[in-house]
Amino acid sequence: MEVKDINKIAVIGAGVIGNSWTANFIWKEYPVNLWLFTAEEENIAKQEIQEHLEGLAINGVFGKEKIPEMMKLINYTSSLETAVKDAQLIQESIIENLEIKQKLLADIDKFANPDAIFASSTSYLLISDIAKFSQYSKRCIGAHPYNPPHLIPLVEITIPEDDKGSIETAELAAEFYKTINKVPVILKKDVPGFIANQIQTAVSTICGELLANGVCTAEDIDKAMSFGPGLRWATMGPYLIYQLGGGKGGIKGLTLHIRGESEDLMSRKELETYANFIQGEVDKEMANRPPEFGNDNESLRKF
Template identity: 35%
Template sequence: MRLEDIRRVAMIGAGTMGSGISMCFAQAGYEVALYSRSAEGIQRALNRVKHSQQVFIQEGLISEGEAEAARARIRGTDSLADALQGVQYVLESVPENLALKQALFREMETLCPPDTILATNTSGLSITAIASVCRYPQRVGGMHWANPPEIVPLVEVIRGEQTSEETMDLIYGMSERLGKVPVRVQKDIPGFASNRLQYALLREALHLVQEGVVTAEDVDRTLKNGVGFRYPWLGPLETADLGGLDVFHTICQYLFKELSTMTKTPAFFDEIVRGGNYGIKTGRGFYDYTGKSREQILRKRDLYFLRQLKLLREVREME
């Protein structure tokens, strides 16, 4: 199959990720079948798409007419067979449960022609394990998005042990068609690339708070105004090149052995979670969100992200 042959796609799962990804497919001109097990789930997803588009309109990234046309290309359904009818590309984004995903892929394969691409948005489950239940595992690959998917540019394209080069190329090409920045993850390891980097940083952040070195607020302040300030423009290896590899190599020699190597979550983090404090969904986590609605917090986040995205695009056009 060629990328040009793909006209219709199925988005299996209508949660936060599924709705945002559907928006990306639709705004790129694809007809989208959005699957959820319930009519209520479909309606919530369509409402999220419309809500997200308002921020894009506010920032001048799309017009009202373009947003309306994109929404018209999204068709909700609570029938898996109906969702997969006549599609050339399928992306799954259901809860992170291996048995659930395997059962779904086994069923999807029986409903799709052998050349249909079956991609998964898993955050870290094995692509190889998911594909192991399929007769044609070569057409199964990872297409891992970051939240919020309609804004964050990165898409990881992950190779399972039997993923074909054609499948990798098609997922990579599709990501580019959607305006994303894809990277090839050539080994099917837990967490892939982005989550391993994210959780390595989170582990050290939790360690610093646990040991009383800095507060949670100062961890975030340090990152946002220091290393994190550079990261949209310079990755860690580029930063090392600019700073001098001799300098960074010397620092690595004495600092690596001082960094956290914990393999269990620290006690203070366990206590927060045991107390039912899950972040903005409950009103309290590392921070207290009393008096602030979840919608207000996420809209502000999305506005910041979109303005950063606009600036990144402007800079790339200058290169």
């Protein structure tokens, strides 16, 4: 299958994430079969999706008059078979429970085309576990959006381990997500919490410690984050920020300078090896960036 063959999407689950994914897909003109766990969810789903689209229209992303046509692209159904049988991408977004997701996948295996990509929105479960009993595990990926998916571009992708997954499926899904303006990242390992939630958990842990130790108030923490690193991190990740922070010496210079002062951390030789490694990683990252986003020290600084 190629990206151009994806022309119908099944969104499974009409909760917070399912409705936001649906808004994202129909905004990009993809017809969606939205599977409802209970028929009563239909009205709430309609209302939430409509509100998501109105939010985009108010901010000038498209004209408000386009919304009725977009809403017509949704087929609401309580039948799993109807939802998945003609879909090439199945974006599972049901309750975060391993057994329930495994059972759902077993049912999807009965009805869906074996080529259809099964993409789980799970936040913390492993796709290796969700797909453990699937006869089509190679079509399965973790595809974790950041809430709300119709606004936040990131999608973190994982595949089942032990040769049960397929990197081609991950790459195909990543190419597809790019066509709807998402920014996909394919992880090399299947880990709980992917990248962003692990970082977020680490930040939450430190915030909790600062509060518990009476160092500052919750308001102080929020201010420190929003008016400090949060402003930088909105435009660049920590490694590019270090690259900038190191001036002409880049992240290598910064690493040798700062970490070189803590001799107990690693030997000078280990430090130099690490500094060269991390500079190489950042150089590769910069080379992948479009010039207007900054792909060398000077253009990065201007950006």
